[in-house]
Amino acid sequence: MQTGMKKEALVSDTTQIEARSVSKTFGKFHALRDVSLKIAEGEFLSLLGPSGSGKTTFLTLLGGYEPATRGQLFLEGQDMTNWPAKQRGFGMVFQGYALFPHLTVAENIAFPLKVQKRGKAAIADRVAQMVEMVGLSGHETKKPGALSGGQQQRVALARALAYEPKVLLLDEPFSALDKNLRGQMQEELRRLHRDLGTTFVFVTHDQEEALALSSRIAIFNHGELQQVGTPDTVYERPANRFTAEFLGDINILSVDDSARGIAGTALELPANVRSFDHVAIRPEHMRLADAGDAIQLPATVRDRVYLGSKSRLLLETRAGEDLMLYLDNGGALQAPEPGADIRVTWETGDSFAL
Amino acid sequence: MNRLRPGLFAKLLTCVVALFLLMPLIAVVPVSFTSRRYLSLPNGDWSWRHYISLFEDPDWGTSLLTSIQVGVLASLLAVLLASAFCIGLWMLRPRFAGLMTGFVLLPMVAPPVVSSLTLYFFLNKLAQWNNLVAYDKLGGVVLAHMVMIVPYAVVVVMVSLSQLDRRMDLAAQSMGASVPTRVFQVILPNIRFGLIGAFFLCFLLSWDEIGVTLFVTSVETITLPRRMWMGLRDNVDPSIAALSVVLICVVTLAIVARAALQFRKARQTG
Amino acid sequence: MRALLCLICPLLLFLGCSYLLPFLGIMQLSFTDPVPGIDQYRHVLSDPLTQSVIWRTIRLCVIVTVVSVSCAYVITLLWVRGSPMVRLLTELCIMIPFWISVLSRAFGWLSMLSNRGLLNKWLQNLGLIDSAIQMTRNEFAVVVGMSHYLIPFAVFPLATAMRNVDERVLTAADGMGASRLRVFWQVFLPMTASGIMGATLLVFVFSIGFYVTPALLGGGQSVLIAELIYLWIFQIPQWGVAAAMSVVLMIAVGGILYLLMRRYGEMAK
Numbered sequence: 001m002q003t004g005m006k007k008e009a010l011v012s013d014t015t016q017i018e019a020r021s022v023s024k025t026f027g028k029f030h031a032l033r034d035v036s037l038k039i040a041e042g043e044f045l046s047l048l049g050p051s052g053s054g055k056t057t058f059l060t061l062l063g064g065y066e067p068a069t070r071g072q073l074f075l076e077g078q079d080m081t082n083w084p085a086k087q088r089g090f091g092m093v094f095q096g097y098a099l100f101p102h103l104t105v106a107e108n109i110a111f112p113l114k115v116q117k118r119g120k121a122a123i124a125d126r127v128a129q130m131v132e133m134v135g136l137s138g139h140e141t142k143k144p145g146a147l148s149g150g151q152q153q154r155v156a157l158a159r160a161l162a163y164e165p166k167v168l169l170l171d172e173p174f175s176a177l178d179k180n181l182r183g184q185m186q187e188e189l190r191r192l193h194r195d196l197g198t199t200f201v202f203v204t205h206d207q208e209e210a211l212a213l214s215s216r217i218a219i220f221n222h223g224e225l226q227q228v229g230t231p232d233t234v235y236e237r238p239a240n241r242f243t244a245e246f247l248g249d250i251n252i253l254s255v256d257d258s259a260r261g262i263a264g265t266a267l268e269l270p271a272n273v274r275s276f277d278h279v280a281i282r283p284e285h286m287r288l289a290d291a292g293d294a295i296q297l298p299a300t301v302r303d304r305v306y307l308g309s310k311s312r313l314l315l316e317t318r319a320g321e322d323l324m325l326y327l328d329n330g331g332a333l334q335a336p337e338p339g340a341d342i343r344v345t346w347e348t349g350d351s352f353a354l
Numbered sequence: 355m356n357r358l359r360p361g362l363f364a365k366l367l368t369c370v371v372a373l374f375l376l377m378p379l380i381a382v383v384p385v386s387f388t389s390r391r392y393l394s395l396p397n398g399d400w401s402w403r404h405y406i407s408l409f410e411d412p413d414w415g416t417s418l419l420t421s422i423q424v425g426v427l428a429s430l431l432a433v434l435l436a437s438a439f440c441i442g443l444w445m446l447r448p449r450f451a452g453l454m455t456g457f458v459l460l461p462m463v464a465p466p467v468v469s470s471l472t473l474y475f476f477l478n479k480l481a482q483w484n485n486l487v488a489y490d491k492l493g494g495v496v497l498a499h500m501v502m503i504v505p506y507a508v509v510v511v512m513v514s515l516s517q518l519d520r521r522m523d524l525a526a527q528s529m530g531a532s533v534p535t536r537v538f539q540v541i542l543p544n545i546r547f548g549l550i551g552a553f554f555l556c557f558l559l560s561w562d563e564i565g566v567t568l569f570v571t572s573v574e575t576i577t578l579p580r581r582m583w584m585g586l587r588d589n590v591d592p593s594i595a596a597l598s599v600v601l602i603c604v605v606t607l608a609i610v611a612r613a614a615l616q617f618r619k620a621r622q623t624g
Numbered sequence: 625m626r627a628l629l630c631l632i633c634p635l636l637l638f639l640g641c642s643y644l645l646p647f648l649g650i651m652q653l654s655f656t657d658p659v660p661g662i663d664q665y666r667h668v669l670s671d672p673l674t675q676s677v678i679w680r681t682i683r684l685c686v687i688v689t690v691v692s693v694s695c696a697y698v699i700t701l702l703w704v705r706g707s708p709m710v711r712l713l714t715e716l717c718i719m720i721p722f723w724i725s726v727l728s729r730a731f732g733w734l735s736m737l738s739n740r741g742l743l744n745k746w747l748q749n750l751g752l753i754d755s756a757i758q759m760t761r762n763e764f765a766v767v768v769g770m771s772h773y774l775i776p777f778a779v780f781p782l783a784t785a786m787r788n789v790d791e792r793v794l795t796a797a798d799g800m801g802a803s804r805l806r807v808f809w810q811v812f813l814p815m816t817a818s819g820i821m822g823a824t825l826l827v828f829v830f831s832i833g834f835y836v837t838p839a840l841l842g843g844g845q846s847v848l849i850a851e852l853i854y855l856w857i858f859q860i861p862q863w864g865v866a867a868a869m870s871v872v873l874m875i876a877v878g879g880i881l882y883l884l885m886r887r888y889g890e891m892a893k
Contacts, residue, residue, distance in 0.1 A: 065524055086530035098521035102543040111539075112529035163529065360701050361804060365710075367698045372717040374695065375775060378732025379721065381742045385735040394740045435635040442631030454632070458639055465833025465877050467850035468650075468870045469643075471857065475653075476646035501643050504635065533627035562725045564836055569854075582727045586840055590734060598728035605723045609716060617712055 016041040016199055017062065017167065022071030024057050024223075031057040033223045034071070039167075044193050044200045046210035049220030050246070056171060058220070059203050063169050064088045091160035091168040091198075095175060097152045099144040105155050106131065106140040112163045130158040133192075150181045157192065167199045174209065186213055207247050211235060219243050236282075241354050244280050251323045252280045252354065263319035267295045273353040281351045283312075286325040288336075289345035296343045299323055301336050311335055315344065379602050386595035393590040404596035413581065414597070421561055421578040423492065428499035429507075429556035435500075436507035437549060441541055444515045445523065445533075455508070462505035470569035473498045477570050490572045498570045499563055503556040510555060514548025515541075650867045657864030664868035674852070674869075681849045684767060684838075685831040691771040693823050696778035703779070704786040722776035730840040733769045734760060737841075761843030769841040770831055777830060778823040785819020825884045829877050849873060 017039040024032040032054040039045050047055035060066045061073065064085035072081045080088055100108050109130050113123045131137055134154035144152055153173060160168055173189075174182045190213060193200050204210050210217050211231045219226040219234060219242075227239040238244035241252070253262045259275040261267050269279055289296045299315040302322075309330070315323040325344060327335050336342050360368075388394045389401035408414050439458065443451050461469050477489040477498065487493035518541065526540045542549075564579040571580055578597075585591035654664050668674055703714040721729065736742050737759035744756040759765060789812060797807045835850035842848070847855070849869065856866035 063528060065527075085524075085528045089530065090528065092525065092528045094521040094525055096519065096521060098519055098525040100522060100526075100540060100544075111526070111531075115526075115529055115531045115535060159525075159529075359707065360705055360710075364698065364701055368702045368714065371695045371699045371775070372714065375699075375717050375721050375772065378729055378736050378772065379724065380732075381736040382728070382732045384742065392740075393734060393738055395742065395745055435638055438631040439635035442628045446625070446628040446632065448632070454636060457644075458635055460639070461643060463829075463877070463881055465829075465850070465870075465873050467833045467835050467853050468647075468874050470835075471853060471866060471870050472643060472646045472650055474857070475649055476642055479646070479649075497642060501639065504639070508635075537631075558723070564725075564727060568835075569857075579725060579727055582725075582731075583836075586727065586731060586734070590731075590738075594727075594731050595735065598725075598731055601728055602720075602724055606720050609719050609723065613712055613716060613719075617708070620708070 014041045015039070016076060018074040019058075019062075020072045020074070022058070022061060022068050022073065024054075024061060024066065025069045030223050032061070032068075035225045037218060037225060037228060039199060039201065042197045042199055044190075044202065044213060044215045046214035046217045047201065047203045047220060048205070048207065048210040048217050048246075049226075050205060053220040054223040055203050055205075055218075055220045057223075059169050059171055059201065062167075062201060063090055063092050088167075089163075089165055091163070091165035093153075093156045093160045093168065093170040093173045095172045097144075097156040097173075099152060099155055099159070101144050104141050104143055105136060105147070108144065108155055109158045109162050112159065116163060126162060130162050133161075134158045134188075149177050150185060153177065153185055154188075157189075161192070161196065161198070165198065167201065170200065170202045172203055172205070174204075174206075182209075189213065211247070219246065221246070236350075237352055238280075238354075241278070241280075244354060249283050249324060250280050251283060251286060251325075252278050253317065253321055253323075254278055254319065262297060263317045263321070265297055265318075267297065268348045270348065270351055270353050278354045279351050280354050281346050283324045283326055285350035286323070286344055286346045288325075288327070289343040293345040295345045295348070297345070298341065298343050301338050301340045301342060303338055304335060315342070382595050382598045382602065385592055386599045388592050388595075391592070393592060393595075404593045405600075407593050408596055408600070411593070413576075414578075414593075417576050417578045417581040420492070420495075420575060424495050424499055424577055425557045425560040428496045428503060428560045429553050431496070432500045432504040432507045432556050433511075433549060433552050436504050436552065437511050437542075437545075440508060440511040440515055441537055444512075444518075444541075445536070455512075458508050459505045461501050462509075466502075466565040469502060470566045473501060473566055474569040489570060490574045492575050494570055495567060495575050495577065498566050499560045502563060502566055503559045506559060507552040507556050510552035511545065511548055514545040514551075518544055651871055653864055654867035654871050657867070659864075664864040665872070667865050668868045668872055677847055677849060677852050680763075680846060681832060684763060684770070684846075684848065685828055687767050688770045688774060688831045689824055689828045691767065692774040692778050692827050693782075693820060695771065696775045696782055696823060697820070699775070700779050700782040700786060704783055718776050718779050721772070726773060726836050727840075729773060730769055730837050733765065733772065733841055737765055737768070760841055761845045763842070763846045765841035765843075766838045766846055766848075769837040770834060773834075773837055774827045774830055778827050781822035781826060782816065782819045785816040785822070789815045821887060822884065825880055829880050829884075832877065833873060 015038045019035055019037045022032060022035045023030070035054075035058060047058055049055045057066070061068050064080070064083055064087070068081060072079055074080060075083075075088065100111065103111065106127050109127045110123050113126055118126070127140075131140055134157055136151060136154050136158070139147065139151065144155065147155065156173070170189075174185055177185060186209060189200075189202075202210075202213065214231055216228060216230055217234050218228045221242050227234055227243045229237075234243060235247050238247060244250050244252070255269065255273055255275060255277050256262060256264065257275050259269070259273055259277075261269070262279065273279060297317065299317050301313060302316050303314040305312040305314070306329075307326075309328070311327045311329055313325050313327060313336070315325070317323060323344065329335075384395050385393060386404055387400040387402070388396045389399045389403060436458075439454075443454065448454070474489070477487075477494045480494065481488035481491075485491065487497055522544075523536055523540060526536050531540065562579060563577070564583060567577055567580050568583060571577070576584075582594050582597065585594045655661065657664070699714055699718060702710055703718060704711075706714060734741070738744070739756040739758065739760075741759075743759065744753075747753045748756070793815070794807060794811060797811045802810070833850050834848065835854065838846065838848045839851050839854070842851070853866045853869050853873075856862045856869070
């Protein structure tokens with residue numbers, strides 16, 4: 001959690017951007033519904049959600065590429081709702097990079113500086129600095145068409161950062177890259193964020209990416225903001241079922257009518273559980289029960305999937321609900337075979353009400 | 355695979371159609387070498403006189419010049435108007451974009467004779483006001499040709515714009531680029547081949563234009579097709595055959611060269 | 625925003641002034657010249673001479689459409705599905721006439737078909753005929769010339785339709801033991817029906833307002849609508865009637881195009 005703490009430390013308390021009850025409709029379609037969100041200066045905020053969830057719409061509203069149907073947007077206390085994109089002065093990295101194919105790498109990076117009418121020498125210096133920063137030295141005179149996907153991505157980053165924007169918006173920047181390259185680019189993006197201290201707002205549909213990169217994550221679904229919080233908060237204490245399921249595998253169990261147990265077995269539930277709630281436990285917090293464990297939930301093994309270092313056990317409770325947990329294959333314990341009746345356990349503190 | 359290639363019967367039929375398509379182009383050749391002044395086949399007396407008359411008769415030269423002037427002017431102006439229109443539409447995406455596009459494509463789909471009548475009417479009206487852009491004047495022909503070719507320019511420019519990544523323009527916009535910067539430094543450089551293509555298409559269309567030209571010219575401004583028409587209508591002049599042979603050779607060479615290039619390219623890559 | 629309107633408006637203004645306004649003028653003319661009212665339209669729709677021209681136009685255009693679309697179908701088949709060499713040759717046969725001036729092509733047919741032309745000479749040399757047969761200045765020449773002009777135009781929609789036919793469907797039909805003829809009639813032809821429809825309407829619309837080829841090859845003997853309009857303006861000035869005829873023609877073509885668009889719209893769904 002050391003990196004997490006480092007990230008926290010970078011985030012100042014000053015609110016830089018604020019969205020108040022922002023909505024966007026396209027005809028009858030509600031792309032975004034009543035979203036309120038504060039973005040702090042220097043933070044790395046991910047907008048996470050499935051496609052069509054409104055995350056990209058929110059980004060385009062922030063950038064000023066589309067007007068909001070309702071609501072207001074503030075930049076450092078000033079109402080920027082009706083400002084056009086260029087007045088906001090945010091940098092943007094587009095999906096598919098949107099590089100200028102007719103310009104070289106250096107000319108692409110110089111473009112925003114020329115628009116700002118900076119001096120020739122200043123532009124040359126800045127371009128050289130940016131090229132160095134994203135590790136593209138030697139490629140200055142190439143056209144984007146001659147570069148690999150990862151290199152194009154770097155040019156797009158350099159171009160968006162060249163004019164020192166206060167905020168950098170990134171729209172699924174890594175979606176076109178293969179998995180290895182993506183990991184490498186994620187590392188670099190983190191480094192850039194650390195070095196520059198610029199506010200990053202990052203749209204992605206990849207949960208792992210969001211968890212790994214962000215100082216905070218805002219989760220969207222059906223045009224509504226579901227939850228905002230640090231990666232561990234949203235993962236360990238999701239506000240609702242959608243967030244819980246979207247961020248990773250989860251076991252969700254119905255609570256008995258008495259609110260005393262699950263599937264007829266009395267056990268200790270989180271304090272705030274009521275009779276019609278569910279209790280959720282991430283599979284990695286669940287294990288096979290020993291005799292001494294307080295919680296003992298009976299279940300039947302349905303299937304075992306061998307995953308190399310681990311095995312995944314698929315279980316069924318007596319109430320017919322599915323469960324999943326992981327077993328270390330290195331352990332001395334013999335993994336139970338399908339059909340075996342077993343008991344599972346977890347720490348009450350790792351479970352939560354939904 | 356081979357079993358489903360067209361069979362012998364289809365090939366035979368195609369030969370018949372191909373013959374039909376090429377026959378008139380071949381039939382012109384002997385006629386152009388006749389020694390007589392009317393449409394006839396040379397009877398052992400092949401002659402270059404009609405080719406020579408193409409060079410010696412100053413009227414053909416004048417018409418050639420007129421055609422080139424009209425073609426270049428009309429195409430330049432049409433491409434200018436069309437690209438401004440298309441770029442504006444592409445950037446703004448206004449509410450009635452479809453309607454506007456439909457309107458500017460009108461001269462392409464309307465029956466040529468209706469367009470001809472319309473333009474004849476208009477240029478006659480203009481003749482009451484000025485002496486430059488009017489019936490039977492160079493300016494008038496340029497205007498009429500512009501109306502007829504501008505829809506094709508719009509189509510070509512729109513196609514090349516549709517292949518452009520809109521996010522590129524958004525990127526420029528986000529960096530604070532003004533409209534002129536976006537147009538001249540981002541959009542135009544990326545559709546330059548489309549613009550060149552539009553110009554060539556427009557020039558060829560104007561070069562060949564006869565339907566409208568017949569209605570809006572008389573004796574003063576005579577384009578090449580207009581002069582050919584005059585030679586065809588009254589008594590058929592074999593000079594037309596000589597000219598046609600020249601034009602057919604140019605077109606055939608251009609197309610064969612292009613096809614050969616493509617064929618070679620396809621072989622190398624495929 | 626204002627800068628963008630400055631880009632869009634010039635073309636709209638240009639066409640508004642030099643196309644739309646004059647066309648409205650033509651419409652006005654059709655209701656006022658020489659007498660106010662709908663007399664001009666009555667003339668167009670009831671005058672026996674005009675009637676005969678309209679019927680001849682429709683008849684010839686139908687023939688031309690059938691001839692050009694069938695010829696185009698055959699040659700497009702080879703162009704799209706032939707071996708590379710066959711493709712190259714057919715492409716040349718389509719593209720060369722397409723890019724040659726309509727006048728040169730009409731002249732080519734005059735050289736071919738006239739009394740002292742190539743065809744008559746061949747037939748005489750072969751001893752099949754004694755004296756030249758009249759093959760120009762009649763409907764035959766008009767149909768030949770117009771079909772020749774329109775075949776390349778029919779090729780393009782057909783080629784699009786044929787390229788969209790999934791090769792695997794044909795292979796599947798073949799694999800099920802269907803004969804070549806059956807694959808063509810019951811699989812390939814229905815799958816390219818949209819292209820045939822498009823080509824038919826396109827060729828018909830083009831042919832109906834056609835002026836140059838019929839005027840040259842018909843030699844005044846088989847006048848079509850477009851030539852009639854020309855005569856009404858330059859020979860026997862009857863501007864109002866010419867205007868009325870143009871409006872009728874515009875509406876007819878508009879109707880056909882509307883059908884075409886709707887059909888394509890439905891198929892897109």
